[in-house]
Amino acid sequence: MSIFQLLNGLTFAALLFVVASGFTLIFGLLRIVNLAHGALYLFGGYIGFTVAVKTGSFALGGIGAMAAIAAIGFVLDQGLLRFVRGNELRQVLLTLGFAFVLNDLALVIWGGDSFTVPIPQTLRGGLRVLGVFYPTYRLFVLVTGIGVFAALWLLLNHTRLGALIRAGVDDAEMVEASGVNIRRVFLVTFLLGSALAGLGGLMGGAFLSLYPSADAEILVFSLAVVIIGGRGSLVGVGVGSLLVGLLNTLGQVMFPELAYFVIFGPMAVLLAFRPLGLFGRAA
Amino acid sequence: MTMPLTPTPSRVAGMTGRAALIAAIIVVAAAALPLALSNYQVGLATEVLIFGILAMSIDILAGFAGRTSLGHGAIFGVSTYVVVYATTHGGLPPAVAFAAGVLAATVVAAIFGLLAVRTSGVYFLLLTLALGMIVWGICLRWTQVTGGENGMRGDVRPAVLLTNSAFYWAVLASAAVVAFAMWRFVRSPFGLTLRGIRDSESRMRSLGYNVPLHLFIGFTVSGFFAGVAGALYAMFNNFVSPSTVALAQSVEGVLMMIAGGVGTLFGAFVGAAAIIALENVVSAYTERWQMVLGITFILIMIFAPEGIVGKLRATLTRKVR
Numbered sequence: 001m002s003i004f005q006l007l008n009g010l011t012f013a014a015l016l017f018v019v020a021s022g023f024t025l026i027f028g029l030l031r032i033v034n035l036a037h038g039a040l041y042l043f044g045g046y047i048g049f050t051v052a053v054k055t056g057s058f059a060l061g062g063i064g065a066m067a068a069i070a071a072i073g074f075v076l077d078q079g080l081l082r083f084v085r086g087n088e089l090r091q092v093l094l095t096l097g098f099a100f101v102l103n104d105l106a107l108v109i110w111g112g113d114s115f116t117v118p119i120p121q122t123l124r125g126g127l128r129v130l131g132v133f134y135p136t137y138r139l140f141v142l143v144t145g146i147g148v149f150a151a152l153w154l155l156l157n158h159t160r161l162g163a164l165i166r167a168g169v170d171d172a173e174m175v176e177a178s179g180v181n182i183r184r185v186f187l188v189t190f191l192l193g194s195a196l197a198g199l200g201g202l203m204g205g206a207f208l209s210l211y212p213s214a215d216a217e218i219l220v221f222s223l224a225v226v227i228i229g230g231r232g233s234l235v236g237v238g239v240g241s242l243l244v245g246l247l248n249t250l251g252q253v254m255f256p257e258l259a260y261f262v263i264f265g266p267m268a269v270l271l272a273f274r275p276l277g278l279f280g281r282a283a
Numbered sequence: 284m285t286m287p288l289t290p291t292p293s294r295v296a297g298m299t300g301r302a303a304l305i306a307a308i309i310v311v312a313a314a315a316l317p318l319a320l321s322n323y324q325v326g327l328a329t330e331v332l333i334f335g336i337l338a339m340s341i342d343i344l345a346g347f348a349g350r351t352s353l354g355h356g357a358i359f360g361v362s363t364y365v366v367v368y369a370t371t372h373g374g375l376p377p378a379v380a381f382a383a384g385v386l387a388a389t390v391v392a393a394i395f396g397l398l399a400v401r402t403s404g405v406y407f408l409l410l411t412l413a414l415g416m417i418v419w420g421i422c423l424r425w426t427q428v429t430g431g432e433n434g435m436r437g438d439v440r441p442a443v444l445l446t447n448s449a450f451y452w453a454v455l456a457s458a459a460v461v462a463f464a465m466w467r468f469v470r471s472p473f474g475l476t477l478r479g480i481r482d483s484e485s486r487m488r489s490l491g492y493n494v495p496l497h498l499f500i501g502f503t504v505s506g507f508f509a510g511v512a513g514a515l516y517a518m519f520n521n522f523v524s525p526s527t528v529a530l531a532q533s534v535e536g537v538l539m540m541i542a543g544g545v546g547t548l549f550g551a552f553v554g555a556a557a558i559i560a561l562e563n564v565v566s567a568y569t570e571r572w573q574m575v576l577g578i579t580f581i582l583i584m585i586f587a588p589e590g591i592v593g594k595l596r597a598t599l600t601r602k603v604r
Binding site: 031033035080083084087088089090092093094096097098099100101102103104105107108216217219220223224226227256261264267271275276 | 351353398401402404405406408409410412413414416417419420421424529530531534537541571573574576577578579580581584585588
């Protein structure tokens, strides 16, 4: 694998990390497998695209995408999921239904064409890195991914909210019994996870483009990341994203038509030995 | 440990006289349908039977082994792909293509099963979903073989079954046989073991049952039946595209199974009829079927997770008491 392809793999891994970290936060704490996460990604991308085109500002697009997707996440959690609390299977299938609705709604609003989020002037062109000329924007994605990792790490390990989230992942009932309003912690986590999907949508929309089945593709990758990394572990998502990102790039280089298969093999082997993923712990 | 897959002769007649009579009446009534329905409606009835088989195959796992699969649409679709490919590109006669399709689906199900039996609950759902998506990705990208997004068209249906009614009767006969086989399967000692695993995996393990092996066989058998449905669908549709293996297909199958009632087995046909009827009514007014499907899913999850047949059953028993 050349340096160029290695960088491609790393930048894709950074995008995956942003999307999948939101997914695993919700999965880890709320025990909700949000299958609408891919649809939230796509919706975030479309909204970010529209805002960025209308205002001419990429940053505003990012803020708009995160705010809008957090709002949709609020509706999903407070409006629908509250009726099926405690039943994992019903929750999962409900989010799947929600994904279908969002998806179709996106088709109504933006149509079936593919869009690419405009990249701001300063991030266009390329830079010379490690001896190759590489697109600046993709390096920006890599840096953002690392930034999100650092921010989440700080949040989880050095704030009161982070401590509550970590405690909630281990034993939500105990946290509630000690007088904390765990429902509010749950809601904040759900909104944060959704907002990360929105941010991922905007970032991915600028180099992978946005089209009607993009949500399903990113969802499979996120699932693979979480299955490999394990539920609710930030380091797990990081390692899972790196593995999936690099394997996917390797697969595209070596077997362009069967790239999907290349992430599937290692995932299968891993599951045979660690059904809960690399960093997963039994609930 | 023994696993009697084939029931002993004395047990084949395990159906009580009354149940057998009801089943016979239903089959005869269903066979008379083409005399009363339009050509188009006969096509719809055929579709209901095919998807009923798919939903039933999902119910074997969901209702009797406690594992809901979101990958059965892909297993179903693999069979459809193989049947269409074998007749158009391979030049095989329909019967051979049919067998090849079912075999391919069974093999894919065995691979899925091998990986999935180690997981349970949400992880099982996620893994089968991811596996199904991989099949979808391959069908979409492997353009030389699958025709990519355009799919493949072919005259798969044998000449004798060209009319809608003839094909309907053939599908009805297959559905009756397959439904009986699945009913026998879940009532066999093997099926009872699956139920034991559903209710308490640890207890079954400590009783000495090989839980992963039972689940693996259960998954493979369920995949075989999904493959039968997929092969029938190939002959029904004469066309296959990535949407046949897409997540939406698995989701529709699961929705039909749930709408009919998890663990009711024959409720699958009621669920399939309800969803297909809804799809046709909705499609007459709007193109937004996906959205209606999603909303239906959300509503059923919130209000009637036990399904139509399950709800009826619950209401009836309440009245009887």
